Amino acid sequence: MIPETITSPFQVDEKGYYGQFGGAYIPELLYPNIAELAENYLRYIQSPDFQEEFNNLLRDYVGRPTPLYFASRLSEKYNTRVYLKREDLCHTGAHKINNTIGQILLAKRLGKRKIVAETGAGQHGVATATVCALMGLDCIVYMGAVDIERQAPNVARMRMLGAEVRAAMSGSRTLKDATNEAMRHWINNPTDTHYIIGSVVGPHPYPDMVARFQSVISTEIRRQLAEKTGSELPDYVLACVGGGSNAAGAFYHFMDEPSVKLIALEAAGKGVNSGHSAATTALGKPGILHGSKSLLMQSPDGQVIEPYSISAGLDYPGIGPLHAHLFTTGRATFVPVTDEEAMEAGLLCSRLEGIIPAIETAHALAYLEKLNAAPDETVIICLSGRGDKDLQTYINWFGDRLKK
Incomplete structure (x- = not known):
């Protein structure tokens, strides 16, 4: 709907x-x-x-609703309740x-x-x-x-x-x-x-x-979480953000629920201050790009700074205006995640849950290391895409570790 x-x-x-x-x-x-x-x-x-x-x-055709999967081994590792919204199971492999x-x-x-x-x-x-x-x-x-x-x-x-x-x-x-x-x-x-x-x-x-077309994600999360836990509202919703469509869909029906903490994970690349990053909220300022005013990475004279991320879907110098608004109002927290953190999180998810995530999604998974959610809290992660497309990047990154 x-x-x-x-x-x-x-x-x-x-x-x-x-x-x-x-x-x-x-x-x-x-x-x-x-x-x-x-x-x-x-x-x-x-x-x-x-x-x-x-x-x-x-x-x-698409195969909705996608499952809301209780990730038992990730939950055990991080001592909290982790659910993955399985957008990777959509036809074509992503939201x-x-x-x-x-x-x-x-x-x-x-x-x-x-x-x-x-x-x-x-x-x-x-x-x-x-x-x-x-x-x-x-x-x-x-x-x-x-x-x-x-x-x-x-x-x-x-x-x-x-x-x-x-x-x-x-x-x-x-x-x-x-x-x-x-x-x-x-x-x-x-x-x-x-x-x-x-x-x-x-x-x-x-x-x-x-955002409206993607809001089916949060519509389903609310209904599915109520079926599983008795409450429609999680404590946290995590999603990766480049331009931000999967995050917009995952956040949409929680934006007016102040008890739900919204956390957007941006691509820090080789480090926020390395000169090889796409962490827009950390590095950007208001400007106009691709037809709208938002936050974007730019030089003092207004030239767009080239972004970098190992993840092709997050390799963008700005964020959508909805996310810029969520950031500046403080409604959502935006956190940078490095290439290394994302790649390790992708490998961990693969080996604990049998799910190879897209590298974009791995940025969201990486934040579990720092979230420190309580054992009785519920964390939803939008698993926005599957990792088939990224296998060569994973192979190149991990090298001999994948031969063990």
Whole structure:
């Protein structure tokens, strides 16, 4: 169920802002498209026929609801109750499909026949290629040349699904640059193309729209936790944050529950102050990137600083405006996690629970070492994706340790 519009300090306002963050800072050529979306998206997605088609596809095609799994061995190790929301069990292997299903249904209603998308880790690209194949729409996915190399399995999946994968060769040749290229493509093809943004970034209404499609995660968590424990409310919800779509989905129905602590884990890379990091809240300041005002890493003269993370999906110099608002209001705590901490957490989860997590998700798992939750407290971790796509990175990192 996609949530109705509600009054909350953490929901977008009528101008497309979360507090001081958000808006639509876009080229003139895109105004008709953005205006059409902003004026109609709620009417479309809250209509009974949309909701029925969306929910049927989530159930029968995506495989929802995903399990809320009690991780007994992680719970024993950290002496608390750890539950994993298994978004890795969605069709295509990550939460991204929730949003692409919603946006492809919206694109159909807008009369668009071509789709463009950006991707970092490749999961959003795969999810977009998947729904385009499902609906018979043309699909172009922009991906940084560096990410094409380190996420080769997902590139092959996109091409097998019929998508054209185009390399972004500028800048750091990662997610930021793929987003730049995708937006340029949309500017040049505004009438017949819909841009499926994969995270809670971009001009309004994208951050709100993506968060609503992903809010199915927290809807299910509340219901499932009540069935397992008698209470809908955990003590903690943890999720990794790049742009922040899985975190937005996991946090959505807890933002107005002050007893629930929301913790977002950012990619510190080689260290927050190493010059090789993507820890936006630690290093960023307000600015405009990819069509909205948010927090982003930038030089004193306003140039975007190239981010770094071993995780392609967190290798982004900003966060979505909702997360910037959650950070500045103190509603959510944002914590940097290094490559080393994330990789060790990924290996530990694999060996304790038999679940190989995406490296993005491993950043959230790593925080269990520092959380110090009480034995009677409940910790939910959004396990946003599976680690198949990252096996080569794991192999390269651990080397001989994987031969033992």
